[in-house]
Amino acid sequence: MEITSFPAIAICILSLIIFKLIFIKKISTAPPLPPGPWGFPFVGCLPQMLINKPVSRWILNLMQQFNTEIACIKLGGVHVISVTSPELSREFLKKHDAFFASRPDVLVARLASDGYRGLILSPSGDQWMKMRRVMASEVLTAGVFRRLHTKRCEEADHLVRYVYNQWKNPEKNGLVNLRDTTQHYCGNMSRKMVFGERFFGPGMDDGGPGIEEREHVDGLFTILSCLYAFGVADFVPWLEVLDLDGHKRIVTNALKNVRKYQDPAIDKRMEMWNLGHKSEENDILDLLINLKNSENEPLLSVREIKALIFDIMIATVDNPSNAAEWAMVEMINQPDLLAKACEELDTVVGKNRLVQESDIPKLNYVKACLKESFRLHPLAPFNVPHISSKDTVVGGYLIPKKSYLVLSRPGLGRNPRIWDEPLKFKPERHIFDEQTQVVLADHDLRILSFSTGRRGCPGIMLGSTMSTILLARLIQGFSWRPPLGTNNIDLAESRDDGALAMPLIAHATPRLDPQIYFQHV
Template sequence: MQIYYFMFIAPSTMLSFSILLVFITFALRYIFKLQWQGKVQKPKQPTLPPGPKPWPIVGNLPEFIINKKKTSVSHWIHSFMEEMNTEIACIRLGNVHVIPVTCPEISLEFFKKQDAVFASRPLTMATDVLTKGYLGTGFGPLGDQWKKMKRVMANEVLSQATHRWLHEKRGEEADNLLRYVLNQCKNGDEGGLVNLRLAARHYCGNVIRKMMFNRRYLGKGKADGGPGFEEEEYVDTIFTILAHINSFCISDYLPFLRGLDLEGHEKVMEEATKVLEKYHDPIIEDRIQQWRDGRKHEPQDLLDVLVSLTDENGNIPLLSTDEIKAQINETMIATLDNPSNALEWALAEMLNKPEMLQKAVDELDDVVGKDRLVQEYDLPRLNYIKSCAREAFRLHPIAPFNVPHMSLTDTTVADYFIPKGSHVILSRVGLGRNSKVWDEPCKFKPERHLQDCNTGEEVVLAEPELRFLSFSRGRRGCPGVVLGSSMTTMLFARLLQGFHWSIPANQGTIDLCQGKKDSFLAKPLLAVAKPRLPLHVYSVSR
């Protein structure tokens, strides 16, 4: 009875309801149709950064191989990024996305805003060999082993307290550097010709060996304070390792090729690591035995620190023999290249511009004087000298890229999609010579770094804004900033305070050409040194 009442009493209401229902049905169908056809706007999905179009399966490996043989991978990457006018790119090598970056702002997005996402390292052939399966801290992937070794390095090996404790050992090597150069100046008023590449690398190697093993020489050394055969072989081996440690090895992107050693990199790394350990291992194993036998009770160097560490229950050792060896391998290769390369390039530039050289010497005379040798406590006041070092780091970086970081998840950076497992590499050349950041980026102008500081503010070698790379930042940043800064500045200060430097006769100017396959000067820097301090000042460098 109620139904009939509804149908006959309210026909207009039923008609309106039916029309509304039909309208809603057609509207929904139309909306669904538009969505199906893609005509309804969807949120824009981020795309990969621009880059060369990849081939199926192998990606850009064909271009990679061709350019690696013709020039270098880094030259190819920088060339196509310039052609595409982009400051972030994507190259697919096999299944790996390699993301080079030349922009400070984008770099900070990676290593400041999303530091946790990019806190791991890729697994590579060279780093695996050097670190005995990633037992150290510099090259290992994110995980418990890395966290353990990072705590050891930050709290025990590279802490401020340890740095102060080993002050005297660094001072001994600064004195020996002066003695070595002085012994090259045996021609009276004519001075002596000095190989500054050899002197700088020798000093850096001496400092870290003295701090680590409490010894300057691995063999007998030389009477003039210079390196013997063992030290020269040792340093050459370290630079061989540095040339191969992040050299874009094909098997790092196609792991099934590892073992075939198509490029010969595996053999080079294995043989170089054996040479390094030929010198390290007997010292390490003997020291471990001394602590076990109770013949040693107090630490005298960093090796003692590593050997004597105890676990949370007070039991020793905290570190295994292989962990100690792996960490020492990493530490030794990390301390030679940056300071020595910066000194050689900066002094080459300054010799061509004598007013810069004189300005640095005047600063030393004002801060230190000529009646004593510059010491580490003087270094904070040597702002112009540190500006020269910063400018060398900026304009003449030690390598084209930093050590790669690997993304732990899919993410978005600078509105681009960065897949999980991507290898992110910051371009040292691209950042340091970015014309959007630096005025006259290809000119050596130390004064630019003084202008960045407020009056009375100390110039430091680190660059937290990533306008160039001296020491990396973030979770995987260099833990040795204090040591690296003091070594670099002391190297500059002692050489500039102790000697007049000039270009060899009949040479004209220093050739500033870079090597074809590396970032060093094409030819080692040779310069004439003459003592500039009273003779009694040098007598402390016995």
């Protein structure tokens, strides 16, 4: 019995050895995670995250310490993958786009989207696909863009009249708050296209925003700031009830300020259509109310309409205003750049009329200044996060299922491997020849001005147009210089995001005949 069992035991031992060797080989040949810091059991790097604010700068500093363009930071049970390489970004959002097309479920996004009823913040699924079709096929079409042309022109005209009134105001002494001006131009433009009205209230006598518009825009920017801030509850969901970061309280209050103006306007308009008091579509809200499904029933519920309109508002208010403010401060500090932009506008448009959207294709230098602003001074530190639907190998690294993917906007735009003198504002780097038009989108992802792939921005045409007309009107309409007693304006960045640390205050002087500023009234 003992002799006959020996071969069986030997076979078992040999099998175990072979299995172990195969298992070890399999482990040794498995792709590694991207480089990253050591973390504690269970909580990962959450303690480091809590003491290193803002988190976006901490992550970029970590990547510099590890000398890597892709990093893995374990936060709670989540692998956060941060990327500053355009090649790897394209691999994520183009080659493996299908596996990174969804969004993570996080507190601020859930609150802002009313439980993911909208488009931008919603995870993949039937609701996201429905809203994507509505935005791409009904709202952000070339036809609707043309129909809203008059409303955009009205707001561009209002912009130069408002700045002109600031110059005329003896109390202002020619000084203009360009952060106020650019942000409220974007807010006015969005409200005009969506609601058909510039202001929710009466506004101010000089054409500036009233208390209603200030609360509305401030609320939008507050929500956006929390969207990009890493919250503890995003990685340890059971801590959400404690609201350790205060994000739930902050966003809830900001949403009240946004919705107390938007929602009554939507409800009133729906009632007008239901009672037959309105019969013609004049804006995006009318369009959304009248969308029908195959049974000729309303395609969208009231809550879905409100969620989509919120998406439009947060998508249009921040990037154009921030890019224009930064472009202006860089050009004021480098007067030769401002002179070159003025020369282009005088050549293409002249001084007898205001620049129009039809002039945009010929404004290569103005667009190059904007693109350089998007590159060097992005407002948001990251794109809206993506989440991986399966284990994927990207760039030779394992990206585990349910990882958060974030592309670093400043990391891409200031990557020294890609950009010569990356910290210098040089618009000329985007101009290749006189025949090639400068476009603000960069689908090679060397700049993250507008995202690409399944989650790409569907409003590139609108965003590019708003941004270009905003900057072009400011440059064409006025000469700009620093306030009296100063030679240069401080270019320090805000601690929390990519905004200028202090709002840009500059001295304006009209460049055109007075009647030009009021010729479209």
